[in-house]
Amino acid sequence: MAAQDCAVSNAAKVKETIGQFLNVSLDIAVTGKTGSGKSSFVNLIRGLSDYAVGAAPTGVTETTLQPTMYEHPTMPNVKIWDLPGIGTPNFKANKYIKSVEFKTYDFFIILNSERFTENDIMLAKEIRKRNKKFHFVRSKIDNDISQERNRPGFNEQEVLDKIRKYCVSSLNELETAEIFLISSVDFGKYDFEKLQNRLTDDLPDHKQAALLQAWPVCSAATLEKKIKSFEALIRAASLTSAGLTVIPVPGTSVACDAAIAFLFLLRCYYAFGLDDRSLERLSKKVNMPLLKYRAESKFANAIQKKEVTTIHVGASVVAMSTVADLCSLLGVGSVFAAGLSLASTQYLLTEGLNDLANTARVIRKVAGLDTI
Template identity: 50%
Template sequence: MESQRSDINEAIEASGEATLEQANKKAKEKIDSFFNVRLDIAVTGETGSGKTSFVNALRGLKDNDEDAAPTGVTETTTEPTDYKNPTMPNVTLWDLPGIGSPEFKAKTYLKNVKFDRYDFFLIVSSGRFRDNDITLAKEIKKKKKQFYFIRSKIDHDVQSEKRKGINKEETLSKIRRNCEEELKGIGNSNIFLISSWDMYEFDFEKLIDTLESELPEHKQNALLQSVPVCSVAILEGKVKMFHKIAWALALISGAIAVAPVPGLSFSSDMAMVGSFFTSCYHSFGLDHKSLERLSELVNKPHLKSLEMSPLVQELTQMSSIRLGASALGEYLCSLLPVAGSAAAAAISFTTTREVLLKGLDALAEEARKVLREAGLE
């Protein structure tokens, strides 16, 4: 019991607050922000730049998936169109019309696409960046929002140059130099070489690292939850993020346990645990659609036959037994004045934290195994 109280005191201290009630309030704000904060990403560029395929790739979808944004050889986007992340509907990618089209002239583009609703802009080009791209970047900069240049279809360029006897490194170096030359008037421009077909190659990880470093913390969490797992570094970033959320959920559990209401602590804890495991499952790319896409990208068909949902069910069932076993003790403690409430909070905090972290570790290890099987360590 003494170690449990020490754990919860350590968590309260780490929150920067003086009491469990204050720490709980802060934890609730963190959890609300984690699961509900909006992130609106604008993807724009000229017709044929590959921006719609890039939108699909960021959502973890193939162009021919049922919920994918429509693509084509001509401009298919005639107005700003929102596409929700399949597992995080509060993260929205906006496929904007090609700049320079008759309805969206460069000078009035930002006004017509409702500039203020986006957190940042991704400007996509499949060849050289055009005057319209540069004009747009300058206007965004004037309005003090972030923008990033995406040079798309890099896999095509690499293959094309390979046929001429030019290796991958030389091709990428040449393209990067050309982009920097075209954009030298912008100042501190961010350029990322991306293949929407193969997000596991080139600069996708660098792009996510850069966005994370420049977004506010609550927006960082939304971004990191939603992006596909395409490297060990991105996966470990997600694990670290969920580890922090587990502590916040455990603090909330401790505060709820103080109330002497039969069954309240158990039902609340189970709801939190179920939501937490489901979020990890999707964010780590363990759902069927993510595994299917990965198997196609790395040409390893057996990956799509992996079935991870039973693991979530198993973890939830084990958690139910563990949480149920401690629920009676929490309730009995909560009936005692002052000291009993503290004891109930300590038991609930420690038990819930252990359950969450054990499940997190199990799901993270399965995700690491998938990356190893895919050859993406």
């Protein structure tokens, strides 16, 4: 019984260690005037429709009366803060600046559906004083395109260029102001991916993985970046297992591998958009049933059933883990045992990552989102 308790204890240590890799905190502040689409943007980042349970309330009236924190539904380490709009009757500019807890947030999204204002510029300057990042986002681009589409000589790129130039002109007090044009209705278009790239580049290395995991899969390039991020974590996760193998307790290595596998692959599953909610939303968008393609993934099926430990990835994995346990029990060859555990864990995670990644690629291709 003591051996089992120790194995469970060490599995818990693995979970804690992996948590450090996968649960780095990230706090995103989103602010904008009433009716600018701020709450819809918050919901988009969280993978929710505006009418889903737990979604940030939307509307043309002032719905955000105080800073409201929304956890990402599948990645609770990522928090999106819906801030009241600056300069509204309830939040005068000077009072607003004094009340903002700048240190709470990793970066700010300043969002508007029309022209950016003096209040937006004031807020940006205050953010800059505190060495924080801010990004101007012009929302509801789909509405602008729709209104212009029936005009004679319509050219979408010309409309986008005109909007961007208009926004930049309103921010002439700020040097090198960059504007990101987005639509919360169709986040696969316009500058949504460009915004993701900019945010990622501006974050320190340990925060970048958190953003990539939480960000919606808006393109093939975004999906590939997510995959590479998880590939980088495999080595660290495997080393954690190898470090614990030197503890002479039968079953410890296998228990640790199982704990690592479930936590790691579960995060891959959500980050790649393979959960029910993401696939149902995508199916509705492309008018095509896509859940059946996920069913072809043995890892996705096991994650749904919480049976990752029953996945048969080859007898070699079990053999390597068992030998590692035996070596550590006998107190000989601890380095050799650690290497075996490293290999078994790395193999399991790599197999799972590849399976889930390929499933996500297939689904996007079937949906007509990617041609290659």
